[in-house]
Amino acid sequence: MDETKELLKKKELRVTQIRCQVLEAFQENEHALSPQDLQALLGGLDRVSLYRTLQVLLDKGLVHKALEKNTQTYYALCDSDCSDHAHSHQHVHFTCESCEKVYCLEQASIQVDTKGYQVHTWNLNASGLCVNCR
Amino acid sequence: MDETKELLKKKELRVTQIRCQVLEAFQENEHALSPQDLQALLGGLDRVSLYRTLQVLLDKGLVHKALEKNTQTYYALCDSDCSDHAHSHQHVHFTCESCEKVYCLEQASIQVDTKGYQVHTWNLNASGLCVNCR
DNA sequence: TCCAATTATGCAACATTGTTGCAAAAAGAA
DNA sequence: TTCTTTTTGCAACAATGTTGCATAATTGGA
Ligand SMILES: [Mn+2]
Ligand SMILES: [Mn+2]
Ligand SMILES: [Zn+2]
Ligand SMILES: [Zn+2]
Numbered sequence: 216m217d218e219t220k221e222l223l224k225k226k227e228l229r230v231t232q233i234r235c236q237v238l239e240a241f242q243e244n245e246h247a248l249s250p251q252d253l254q255a256l257l258g259g260l261d262r263v264s265l266y267r268t269l270q271v272l273l274d275k276g277l278v279h280k281a282l283e284k285n286t287q288t289y290y291a292l293c294d295s296d297c298s299d300h301a302h303s304h305q306h307v308h309f310t311c312e313s314c315e316k317v318y319c320l321e322q323a324s325i326q327v328d329t330k331g332y333q334v335h336t337w338n339l340n341a342s343g344l345c346v347n348c349r
Numbered sequence: 350m351d352e353t354k355e356l357l358k359k360k361e362l363r364v365t366q367i368r369c370q371v372l373e374a375f376q377e378n379e380h381a382l383s384p385q386d387l388q389a390l391l392g393g394l395d396r397v398s399l400y401r402t403l404q405v406l407l408d409k410g411l412v413h414k415a416l417e418k419n420t421q422t423y424y425a426l427c428d429s430d431c432s433d434h435a436h437s438h439q440h441v442h443f444t445c446e447s448c449e450k451v452y453c454l455e456q457a458s459i460q461v462d463t464k465g466y467q468v469h470t471w472n473l474n475a476s477g478l479c480v481n482c483r
Numbered sequence: 484t485c486c487a488a489t490t491a492t493g494c495a496a497c498a499t500t501g502t503t504g505c506a507a508a509a510a511g512a513a
Numbered sequence: 514t515t516c517t518t519t520t521t522g523c524a525a526c527a528a529t530g531t532t533g534c535a536t537a538a539t540t541g542g543a
Contacts, residue, residue, distance in 0.1 A: 332452070342472075343468040349465075
């Protein structure tokens with residue numbers, strides 16, 4: 216059985232064409248994807264269905280929002296230990312100025328002192344040159 | 350002469366009503382403002398004129414984008430040493446989960462190790478409780 | 484103070500992104 | 514296959530932002 220089918224069944228989601236296609240697109244790309252990227256990759260699929268598909272994958276902890284920029288939202292696959300109620304995404308998101316891809320840097324370490332402001336979550340969007348373009 | 354008029358003249362911008370109003374709104378609020386906030390504060394001014402005004406203030410280094418989230422862009426006053434070609438905004442932006450205001454934390458310190466990715470600029474959006482709501 | 488040149492504003496129209504309601508289609512269980 | 518439930522696709526709508534163009538305001542100088 217397909218890997219994507221397994222993912223969906225584990226989350227008790229129906230296996231549909233669009234969900235498989237979207238998950239496969241993520242698996243075939245190491246960088247985050249915007250809804251527009253997905254539309255281009257998957258060839259003119261319905262916008263509404265795509266947004267609803269992404270919402271379902273978000274809700275079930277299969278993808279997460281990697282970057283929200285300029286009305287352009289990017290998504291990336293979650294870690295296998297993410298679930299409906301426990302999304303843990305305290306990692307750096309990196310936009311390459313050369314290839315314009317958005318990467319999740321799970322391994323990056325960060326230390327912040329916000330002096331009086333009590334931080335619950337943070338979202339660090341860095342940009343520069345990725346390992347491939349450097 | 351008004352403080353806002355001086356700011357505009359220093360940047361060789363014409364002194365107009367909408368520019369003064371927008372700058373005053375920023376001066377009277379310690380937190381960042383969205384175009385929608387400004388429309389509400391300044392009472393139904395034209396949307397197009399507001400966006401063009403913000404763009405001019407951006408271009409001249411009078412304001413900067415504090416946060417871009419969910420098609421909602423916030424702006425805040427620059428430091429006095431910002432100019433057309435030298436915007437320096439490597440500071441933390443903080444969204445309070447209680448009062449929903451967006452603050453610039455110039456004093457916060459941050460250290461990131463992105464292991465192989467060469468960071469030119471970064472944008473840290475933290476959320477939690479601000480000093481007033483804590 | 485008024486004029487002329489330049490710049491800024493307001494309006495209409497449009498673009499993009501995303502959402503909602505609803506009927507038709509597909510998926511899953513039996 | 515057949516039935517029930519869920520998902521999809523379409524139309525319509527909403528919010529945010531942009532562009533072109535005519536009108537209005539600003540500024541420097543007569
Ligand atoms: Mn996740
Ligand atoms: Mn600035
Ligand atoms: Zn790159
Ligand atoms: Zn607060």
